[in-house]
Structures are given as structure tokens and as C-alpha cells.
């Protein structure tokens with residue numbers, strides 16, 4: 068198979084030929100047709116996340132078709148179109164797994180981080196962490212749902228069902244999906260981007276935002292909740308200043324620069340700051356059932372697999388509108 072591998076954090080991915088992976092018990096072999104490029108991949112490649120298996124094949128927004136079945140696999144057939152997300156393994160017995168919070172498992176395995184991922188034309192995955200995909204949409208269009216969509220959806224749930232006026236800081240792949248779900252749910256969306264990023268602001272308005280503006284400016288209206296997708300710590304006090312008493316600020320990223328100190332009075336009033344970590348399989352089931360009802364339409368920029376480094380560079384520089392997707 069063809070793959071792009073990371074040998075050392077801080078270096079470019081390398082194109083390699085590897086033996087085809089054989090599915091073990093409980094695993095499916097998948098012929099990959101698309102893999103989304105997530106900001107988390109950038110954090111793995113840049114070394115912000117410090118526990119990768121090395122070398123590693125990044126990528127955890129995988130869409131493909133089942134090409135072989137390992138022993139004991141139930142529920143999938145050859146040729147099925149399936150998705151493989153970030154959560155690739157949990158222990159099943161820790162207190163988190165036992166209490167419905169498998170996203171916080173003590174001994175997890177994450178796709179594209181500890182388990183080889185989707186920057187390749189083939190992979191194997193534990194079938195119990197894979198999901199059938201809805202028939203609507205091309206493979207490339209569905210790929211961003213597998214992480215940007217799932218984490219975005221979990222962030223939206225954490226922001227509270229009652230939160231009508233919702234702020235979003237950072238308008239990339241996750242935000243453009245959340246914006247569509249929020250509009251479907253009848254919420255008002257206020258999009259904050261890097262100061263002067265007119266293209267992102269225009270994109271946010273196209274995706275249904277009621278307002279879009281610079282993140283260094285005050286919100287035009289008091290917000291009920293805010294979700295921060297940009298990995299920028301100073302946005303936490305900015306969002307706290309924008310939400311009402313009892314408002315919730317959700318940090319949706321896996322990595323963020325340091326949060327500067329801030330006066331207690333912007334947290335006072337029972338405001339809440341929380342993070343969102345990973346996903347549960349139930350999140351995936353709920354979100355993938357909701358996606359065709361909205362219906363979610365993703366904006367993708369396709370790159371050939373061997374141009375993965377260029378896709379990562381485009382994401383890092385903020386020049387992408389929507390989501391990059393690698394096509395093997």
C-alpha cells in the first residue's frame with residue numbers, strides 16, 4: 068500500500084510503499100477513498116502532542132470501503148462504505164468506560180496517533196469503532212464529518228441545548244459544520260475570526276452565521292454560549308467576556324496556547340469554562356443520523372495523497388476555506 072508517514076515530529080511526511088495490512092480478529096481492512104486533514108494532525112506532526120507511535124501514518128477522518136473482514140466481525144460486509152474516526156480503541160473496563168464516558172478512557176488508542184491512520188490507500192481498523200455512513204454525499208464530502216463534524220457536534224451539545232445565541236471562535240472545518248447544525252436547530256450564530264480575515268467572515272455568513280467579525284472586538288450582542296475552535300488561549304477570557312451570566316465557554320480543540328490570567332469577575336456569575344475531549348461511539352451514532360437531516364454540506368479542498376505536506380501547510384497558514392481532504 069501507499070502511505071505518508073511521520074518518522075519524527077517536526078519533519079515532513081514521507082511517501083512510502085508498505086506491505087498491505089492484514090485484518091486481525093475483529094478488524095476490517097478498508098480501501099481508503101478519502102481522508103480529511105484535521106488540525107490535530109498538525110499538532111501531531113508539529114510535536115505539540117507528545118505521545119505518537121513512531122513512525123505513524125496520520126489521519127483520522129477516514130472514508131473507504133470494506134475490502135476484507137477479520138475473524139468475528141459482525142455488522143459489516145465487503146464493499147460497505149464506512150467511516151473510521153479518532154477514537155480507535157478503548158479498554159472497556161476503566162471507570163470512564165464503565166460509566167458511558169469512553170472518550171476519557173485511561174488506556175485509549177487514537178487513530179492517526181497511536182494507531183496507523185488514513186494518510187494511505189489502505190488501513191485496518193477495529194470494526195467496533197467504525198461506522199456505516201449515510202448514502203448521501205461523496206467520499207470526500209463525508210470525510211470531515213468523522214472528526215470536525217463529530218467533535219463540533221459534541222462541542223455544540225456541551226454548549227447547552229438552551230443556548231440560542233452562540234459564539235464560535237475560529238471558523239474552519241469544525242465551525243462550518245457546526246454552523247449548519249446550529250441553523251437547523253434554530254440558533255443564532257456569531258462567528259469570530261482572526262482580525263481582518265475577511266474571507267473567513269464571508270464564509271461564515273454563507274454558512275448561516277447571523278454575524279461575523281474580528282475576535283479582538285466585543286460581541287455585538289450578549290451570547291448564551293461560545294465554542295472556541297482556534298488553538299488560541301487568549302480567546303478564553305475574550306469568550307468569557309462575551310457570554311451572559313450562567314453562560315458556557317467550550318474549548319473544542321485538543322491543544323491550545325496558554326490561557327492568560329484574567330480577573331475573576333469575568334468567570335463570576337456561574338459562567339463555565341470546559342473542554343471537549345475526543346468522542347464516544349454514541350456521539351458518532353447520533354451525529355451521523357442527524358447529518359442527512361440537516362442536511363450538512365461540507366466545503367472541501369481535495370489534495371492528492373502525496374501532497375499531504377502541502378495540505379498541512381495550507382491548514383497551518385489559515386488559507387483554507389473549509390476542510391482539506393486527501394485522495395489516494
Ligand SMILES: [Zn+2]
Nearest residue numbers: 158161164172
Ligand atoms: Zn477505558
Ligand SMILES: [Zn+2]
Nearest residue numbers: 105107214215
Ligand atoms: Zn480531528
